[in-house]
Amino acid sequence: MAASAHGSVWGPLRLGIPGLCCRRPPLGLYARMRRLPGPEVSGRSVAAASGPGAWGTDHYCLELLRKRDYEGYLCSLLLPAESRSSVFAVRAFNVELAQVKDSVSEKTIGLMRMQFWKKTVEDIYCDNPPHQPVAIQLWKEKNLDDKAYRNIKELENYAENTQSSLLYLTLEILGIKDLHADHAASHIGKAQGIVTCLRATPYHGSRRKVFLPMDICMLHGVSQEDFLRRNQDKNVRDVIYDIASQAHLHLKHARSFHKTVPVKAFPAFLQTVSLEDFLKKIQRVDFDIFHPSLQQKNTLLPLYLYIQSWRKTY
Numbered sequence: 001m002a003a004s005a006h007g008s009v010w011g012p013l014r015l016g017i018p019g020l021c022c023r024r025p026p027l028g029l030y031a032r033m034r035r036l037p038g039p040e041v042s043g044r045s046v047a048a049a050s051g052p053g054a055w056g057t058d059h060y061c062l063e064l065l066r067k068r069d070y071e072g073y074l075c076s077l078l079l080p081a082e083s084r085s086s087v088f089a090v091r092a093f094n095v096e097l098a099q100v101k102d103s104v105s106e107k108t109i110g111l112m113r114m115q116f117w118k119k120t121v122e123d124i125y126c127d128n129p130p131h132q133p134v135a136i137q138l139w140k141e142k143n144l145d146d147k148a149y150r151n152i153k154e155l156e157n158y159a160e161n162t163q164s165s166l167l168y169l170t171l172e173i174l175g176i177k178d179l180h181a182d183h184a185a186s187h188i189g190k191a192q193g194i195v196t197c198l199r200a201t202p203y204h205g206s207r208r209k210v211f212l213p214m215d216i217c218m219l220h221g222v223s224q225e226d227f228l229r230r231n232q233d234k235n236v237r238d239v240i241y242d243i244a245s246q247a248h249l250h251l252k253h254a255r256s257f258h259k260t261v262p263v264k265a266f267p268a269f270l271q272t273v274s275l276e277d278f279l280k281k282i283q284r285v286d287f288d289i290f291h292p293s294l295q296q297k298n299t300l301l302p303l304y305l306y307i308q309s310w311r312k313t314y
Helices: 003-010 029-035 046-050 054-068 070-077 081-103 107-125 140-145 152-173 179-201 202-204 215-219 224-229 236-256 263-269 273-286 302-312
Strands: none
Touching: 054 070, 054 081, 054 273, 070 081, 070 273, 070 302, 081 107, 081 152, 081 215, 107 152, 152 179, 152 236, 152 263, 179 202, 179 273, 224 236, 236 273, 236 302, 273 302
């Protein structure tokens, strides 16, 4: 399949809202952002930053998300006020675990840090919590092996165990127990995991690592060295197209449950806005994963997120 034909085969990905410029845009999200404190986050542990009071823990989680998971941070701002603090804690804990891999030089040290977080979770469930955010399901330790995914299914399974689990916990925090919402969360989490893998490809390449599914690379005759050299040939873009298409498919499946998912669950799924935004951008650059525009933040994302929340959809 020729790379130039990708756009027509994939079909249009829509994010914009007709007539938006003719209406006064809601500014609630921007107002919330301006009211939030602004000190930068250091690399210290949550325990060191939490202090004796609850405010220090909440503040650290918020700042960690703003710096390390900006899109998750924006989506969390639009959750109901009574659930927001817990979701910040859940996502911040996820960031802490995600940073283990890139902050250690030896696998053994990484395993020790993961064991530390595992003990933290056990302490929480024994009613003896340390000064840490609410714990989430730990990432599987095999992630420290630094091996590429053998196939797209393996990547999806990993995304289910991480990103989808975050969404399940968010639904739990919102008090939602619904099979259709769980199905939507599963697909959105898988789409998020795939998109995260794609977005991190240039960064991983700079560290001489490639995590893209090997079966798709082999299908198009592409080697890991092609990505390390930032090769922009048609075959490389075909690999990216196939992987991005899978994320698009999961997003489409998630939205197929729209009419049966409780409206109360929609704020948990606002991540679909940033996912669709990335898929639109990568389509516009003909699936060149190294294009500089893919590393730039969308300054209108807060507005798009608020509008999506206002429309009560995902």
